[in-house]
Amino acid sequence: MRWIPVSAEVTPADAGQVLRLCGLSVSFATPAGVVSAAQDVNLHVARGECLGVVGESGAGKSVSFLALLGLLPPNARVRGQAQFRGAELLSAGPRALERLRGAAIGMVFQDPMTSLTPHLRVGEQIAEVLVRHRGLSWAAARARAQELLRRVQVTDPARRMGQYPHELSGGMRQRVMIAIALACEPQLLIADEPTTSLDVTIQAQILALLAQLKREQGMAMVLITHDLGAVAGVADRVAVMRAGRVIETGPVAAILKAPSDPYTQALVRNAPRLEEPTSAGVAQPARGQQAAALTLTDVSVGFTVRARWFGQSTVLAAVNGVSFGLRAGESLGVVGESGAGKSTLARAALQLLKPSSGRVVWMGTALGEVPARELRALRRDLQIIFQDPLGSLDPRRTVGEIVAEPLQVHVSGLDARAREVEVAAALLRVGLPASLGGRYPHELSGGECQRVGIARAMILKPRLLVCDEPVSALDTPTQQQIVSLLAELKHASGLSLVFVSHNLALVQRLCERVLVLYLGRMMELAPAQLLYARPLHPYTRELISAVPIPDPDLQPARLARALPGEPPSPLNPPSGCVYRTRCPHAAAVCQERVPAWEEVNGDRHVACHRWREL
């Protein structure tokens, strides 16, 4: 363990201990009886130290820390001890806790969209903490709030002050949350999954910011996460939780490199990481052997956006001139940040959205030109799974009914008994017991719901499966399982896959070729091995370097190199190369001309003026 003394008056030993949890237990009284959420948790955090708390969802990570702040619902029972700088928190009255929260203890939550009050301006939400705890006047608090926004690297802070949360990007909102947590210079910052709902590039920026603030302010930090990569970059020590208990603690290097508990070992082994390109276990693409099964030619999708006041409505080009061919049995990864047009492209490929121009050809049939009835028959071969595992299942139907529906639509003359057999087999293929057929979606876990979605898509034995961010709502171990399942299904049935994801580590595991999108345009298309080994486009490099890797020797330095900036508005894209506003290598030519889609060594393409020089 290491801790950094910050000022001279701190004496060693437990003067450095900011928070100490002893035998903390949390249970909830529910109508079904008492449910234990955390048992006998013993943890401590010192000044200047970051404790990473890792584990699957439901392991009791958040609950333990919400408990000591008195933020759990009234049916929670908390026992044990929680000392903050020597003072007991669990026996403290609500007023005393209120004075600590937001002042001495700052907190950052997972989802910055729902964790900021939607109807209050950002400036007010930062300033109110200063008014509350520091007794500042509103004017002084606002001035300080603007400084704080600058401190957390929010662009154009004066304007942001007057904006509402929904007007900011996810990354900006999380910076605002951090500004609020830091407003009163807390001694302890608790960050509860602060990067889970963000893009990789923004994740890296936020983690880098947290690491920097911890260093500069010497505060103690608790980073609750299921992402070992985040822990590797920021934490000094790690505690692993499972089923409400701490099963292992130790320095970050020890836990991530030589874990002793079998559960931790499995966690570390399954953590998403970029593989060494040479050892990538993905088959070589069958070059030129087969004709393309799915071909997109210059596909664009535009949405009309009504303008303010009396201006004309503008067209938002969500996808702009995308072309690629997908061979039978091949899997193509589509990567990029939110707003890159990945999902729009996935939907356009299946004609769930009508492209505004361009052609989509499936097995020689132009999907945009066949009559609706014929297209519906073709859909038997073209299936899709969605991002929200629960939301994409009808809550009023049982799993069996959901999985059987495609049979009812596409296969005539199947009696109830035969259908039941098919459904049971489909569930079995995705690793679910047939007995699940009688349950309703809300009774299942996220991973099980996604398996049901896959079973529904696979029951007709389609030839193309489009996966639109299928795992981004799941936690890491479940993500791995779902990706393994997709790899198995692909292998077993010769399925073609389009796998949309912002997780480059997962794409590497599953896909033979990768298409990189930025603001709806193609940046790079290459065989996965070549792309990860030698990315040509600067944006591809940024994406790859932002992937968190669970290696405490490398990750801090990778974080420190995280590039600033966010994608510009797709309503008003930059001239020339759209990436130039963030590109570290942008030159004059990048502003003037749109880079050509150049073919490189036969099977790879890139759109960059300067790729040869870099």
Add this chain to the structure above:
Amino acid sequence: MLRYALRRIGGLIPTLLVIVTVSFCIVRLAPGGPFDQEQTLTPAVRANLDHLYGLDQPLATQYAHYLGGLLHGDFGPSLSQRDFTVTELIAQGLPVSVTVGLLAILLALVIGIPAGMVAAIWRNQGADHGLTLFAALAVALPSFVTGPLFALVFGLALHWLPVAGWERGAPRYLVLPVLTLALPVAAYLARLTRASLLEVLGSPWIRSARARGLGGTRVLWRHALRPALLPAVSYLGPALAYVVTGSLVVETVFGLPGTGRYLVQGAIDRDYPLVMGMIVVYGTLLLVFNLIADLLYGWLDPRVRHE
């Protein structure tokens, strides 16, 4: 926002035209006519009457004639109260109904919203249980039960207030009808407010506001209340239109000369212009109040702000 409001106001006119056209047709589709109940009419007199009111003309002509009148604010003559025009009838009755209705809505707001808030804040405690029970009763009891009951207790038994009458809106005469009309609205508002405030209080942003150490008062008034009022606002738009055009039951029980009975009585008498007049008034108010509710919505929740 202004542009949105103007566009919506522009949109009111075609909507009203549809309402007028459809109800004109439906009213005429009903069997019978305005003079059917007067059995002493000789065919000649009856033909004269029909001619006088233009009822002998083709329906299209009558419709065009009616629209022309509407443009000048003329609702036509009443067929059942033959000394009055519909405009005169509505001008007499509407102020009564609007006075009672607006007061009732105000009272309902003042009672219902705070009651809902109290119930939500002290959820599952004595105050909540009491209010929930009372609200369920008040929603369930129809005003033809509560109205006479109030008159019986406060008028006949206690002699505090007059049993019925209008007397040019003297406050003493307003109390009981306003109370009767307000009661179910207040109860419904309380239930809406309780449910939505509970939902908002369970939202992540409230937890995050509490994690900032904000006190209960600020969390409630600044962070929770505005979004919690959204369901009440969308209910109040149509409710307001309904209440200010007069309640048949309340106005009958308390003998108020409002417009509440016009629609029903007009329909029974086949007094086409009177029914149409009330539909136009009600429809206009409904559209306008809904528009106001939508604009309020935008103020309460910036995410739906209209541009």
